[in-house]
Amino acid sequence: MNPQKKLHDWYLLHKRDLPFRKKKQAYPIWISEVMLQQTRVTAMLPLFEVFLERFPNPESLAKASEEEVLSYWKGLGYYSRARNIRKAAIQLVNQYNGAFPKDLEMVLKLPGIGNYTARAILSIAYDLPFAVLDGNVKRVLSRYFGYTKNILGPQADKELQNKADEFLNIEFPxxxxxxxxxxxxxxxxxxxxxxxxxxxxxxCFARIHGKTKEIPIREKNQKQVDLIGEIWVIEKDQNYLLIKETKNRFLKGMFHLPYGFIGELPNEEYKPSEFQTFIRSEWKENQSIGKFKHTITHHRLEYYVHHVILKDTKKIESVLESFQMDSKWVKRAELESEFPSSLAKKVKKFLLY
Ligand code: SF4
Incomplete structure (x- = not known):
């Protein structure tokens, strides 16, 4: 029996009963694949079900506001994924009547859909012959075929994609x-x-040669970036200021507590915005009420939390207006839903009332 057939028989016997695998429909498969990119299945499942209940098809997603879609992404992190999903749903509705195209090039043009996701959707929903390559697949194929180069190296994706294509079971892609x-x-x-x-x-090469510990070879060259940040709780009558900034390194385009980085910065990407500079100059004497650690991809951050209580909002409102910034004031109870990031939860712990 060939290895593809053995693998297929094994899969039919052992596959997990996952809701997004029940029907061969492109929309739930797409949402599940995007959610799974940085989140474990067990953590993603409850959020997936709630998301699909609220947005059962591309039409409902395309009609929703960005804020609402982000609020349903809470707990999954990496919010640019949610923003892209909404943008792609709008394109699906406008260009393809809400149906997912069956052409790889067309799917790759949708926002936030890369090679892996496009191939996963087309093969799983439509049984089209496209082999996927993600972290798990790279490990299995490296071991099975004895790929002994660095899987993080410049040629690895191309070479492993060729192996994945070669290995694909075209009867059941x-x-x-x-x-x-x-x-x-x-x-x-x-x-x-x-x-x-x-x-x-x-x-399997790695099993036969006793090399499962060595393969795959992963040699990282992405450097860890350490940053010191400040995050500002600006309060008036127990309402907190959230702003939206489009050029920030993190939290782009979502409402968030104002933040910025201080000290030595690795490059221009992290430099403070005009508004952050204003806040720092206005309340530089302010003592921090605490600090916490936070990690985003290869960034190790230490945030100092500053709390400013305003008597009136005239000055800050006029600064926000002069910088043409989107902003809103939210109640403490709404902080985490309006600023759907784990940062909100960490900051809230320092607000003692
Ligand atoms: S290393 Fe072991 S588990 Fe992995 S593919 Fe080879 S035989 Fe299977």
């Missing part, structure tokens, strides 16, 4: 892709692969 990902998630584990129960064990 959707099942095959899910099978390889599932194998990586539950059998071909990073530290302790369960080779003895693996359907690919017979032909």
């Amino acid at each position: 959707g099942d095959h892709n899910q099978a390889v990902m599932e194998l990586g998630a539950i059998i071909c584990l990073p530290e302790t692969p369960k080779c003895l129960v693996c359907p690919l064990m017979e032909g």
Whole structure:
């Protein structure tokens, strides 16, 4: 029996009962794939179900405001994904009548959809012959084929994509892709692969040569960035100021508590905006009420929380107006829903009333 057939038989017996796999529909498959990019299945499932209940199709998503879509993304992080999903839904409705195109190039033109997601949607929803490549697939294929170069190297994605294409079961491309990902998630584990129960064990290079600990080779060259930040709770009558900035390094385009970075900055991307500079000059004497650590991708951040209580909002309102910034005042109880980021939760702990 060929390895693809063994893998397929194994998958049909062992696949997890996941709601987004029940129907071969492009829309829920797309949403689930985007949510799963940075989130574990168990953490994503409850949020996925609530999201689909509120936005059951591209039409409902396209009609919703960005704020509302972001609020349903709370807990998943990496909010640019939610913004792109909404933008892509608008395009689907305007250009394709709400249906997902079946052409790889067309799908790749939708905002936020990269090679992996496009191939996953087309193969799983429409059984089109596109092999996917994600972290799990890279590990399985590197071990199975004995790929002994750095999987983070410049050629790795192209070379491993060729291997994935070669390995694809063209009779069942959707099942095959899910099978390889599932194998990586539950059998071909990073530290302790369960080779003895693996359907690919017979032909697997890493198992045969005792190299499962060495392969895949991952040599990172992305440097960790350490930053010191300030985050500002600007309050008037127990309402807090949220702003929207379009050029910030983080939280782009969403309402958030004003923040900025201080000290030595790695490059221009992190430099303070005009509004952040105004806040610092206005309340530089302000003592911080605490600090906390936060991580975003390869950034290690330490945020000082500053709390300013205003008697009136005239000056700040006129500054906001002069910078043409979107802003709003929200109540404490609304802070986390209006600023849907784990930062809001961390800051709230310092507000003692
Ligand atoms: S035999 Fe072991 S190393 Fe090879 S694919 Fe299976 S679990 Fe991974």
